[in-house]
Amino acid sequence: MTIEERKSYFVELGKFLSLFGDKTNNSVKITPRNERFFNELNDKIEQSIHYNGWFTRENVIFSLQQWSKTLTTSNLDTWLKPYEFNQDEQKTVAIVMAGNIPLVGFHDFLSVLISGHKVLVKQSSNDKQLLPVIAGFLMEIAPEFENRIKFTEDRLSDFDAVIATGSNNTARYFEYYFKGKPSIIRKNRNSVAILTGKESKEELEALGEDIFRYFGLGCRNVSKLYVPKEYDFDNFFKAIYPWNTLLNSAKYANNYDYNKAVYLMSEFKLLENGFLILKKDESFGSPIATLFYEEYEDEKNLQEKLQQNKENLQCVVGREAEVDFGQTQQPKLWDYADGVDTLKFLEEL
Incomplete structure (x- = not known):
């Protein structure tokens, strides 16, 4: 299987996933195969929602739509251009996936297969319904994938390298357990946004997407704001108000009530709007329904501080930052x- 063939199969997957988007502008043919896999994946979406209380249909569909938009010939060509993969050197790469947001491990899955290797997947129990259907679609359109994709719930064995994602605690276990293998071990990270007070209504609305998509559970979700001294949060609160529907989720509402009660009993000074708590705090990782903030006076000093903490940060969002408002959960390949x-x-294995 050549890399051009592999690219074409993932482009076809992207077209299939577009069936979960806007039907009015969709030119993808509803073939019997597409219909069968659409129905199967649709059923698994419902199962995933029942199994994981943090998964909603809206968020799962959002994830599928993002991958549909990403898996294009142009994107894959741009992504793969700098690399040269040995077509004859197939290795088995184990992936230990997280389960905090839908299909959070798909990029690793894609990376291993597109580079010509075999993948051994150990899914999180929180997100194990969706990827097997997608893998099944790939194996149907390209039977060569059948001996390149394997899922396991057992202890990992017979692999050449590993990509593992978890918390800081599990990372220590991963580093010990996989110490004899080439590895990528991922730990906790958080994302922050820098505000200047000059942001437009549209930019602040887009920031709401960065904060609240997936209930803020992703490492790319903004969990902290840096604001100038005496920053007025009124425009921010107005811009994010449409996200008040998060309270329809019992799990989110319970977290909001619990954290608010804890903070009030501890006599912390808070700002809140009925569904989000703003707490002044130097930490990066805020609890669900809470957003930390910290004031800054000098932007240069702030940039130096963020640079010193880059190992703890996934994204920095802002007008002059590396990620634009509203884009944290729409990363490029x-x-x-x-x-x-x-x-x-993977190229160097």
């Missing part, structure tokens, strides 16, 4: 988690 070039790692 070359926006690697933790800044570690996955394809370079």
Whole structure:
């Protein structure tokens, strides 16, 4: 299977996933195969929602739509251009996936297969319904994938390299357990946004997407704001108000009530709008329904501080920052988690 063939199969997958988007502008043919896999994946979406209370149909569909938009010939060509993969050197790469947001491990899955290697997938119990259907679609359109894709719930064995994502605690276990293998071990990271007070209504609305998509559970979700001294949060609160529907989720509402009660009992000074708590805090990782903020006086000093903490940060959002408002959960293929070039790692195996 050549790399051009592999690219074409993932482009076809992207077209299939577009069936979960806007039907009015969709030119993809509803073939019997597409209809069968659409129905199967649709059923698994419902199962995933029942199994994981943090998954909603809206968020799962959002993830599928993002991958549909990403898996194009142009994007894949741009992404793969710098690399040369050995077509004859197939390795088995184990992937230990997280389960905090829908299909969070798909980029690693794609990277291993597109580079010509075999993948051994150990899914999180929180997100195990969706990817097997997508893998099944790939194996149907390209039977060569059948001996390149394997899922396991057992202890990992018979692999040449590993990509593992988890918390800071599990990372220590991963580093010990996989110490004899080439590896990428990912730990906790958070994302922050820098506000100047000059942001437009549209930019602040887009920031709401960065904060609240997937209930803020992704490492690319903004969990902290940096604001100028005496910053007026009124425009920010107005811009994010449409996200008040998050309270329809019992899990989100319970977290909001619990965190608010804890903070009030501790007599912390808070700002809140009925569905989001703003707490002044130097930490990066805020609890669900809470957003930390910190004031700054000098932007140069702030940039130096962020640079010193780059190992803890996934995204920095802002007008002059690396990620535009509203784009944290719409990464490009070359926006690697933790800044570690996955394809370079796979190329060198």
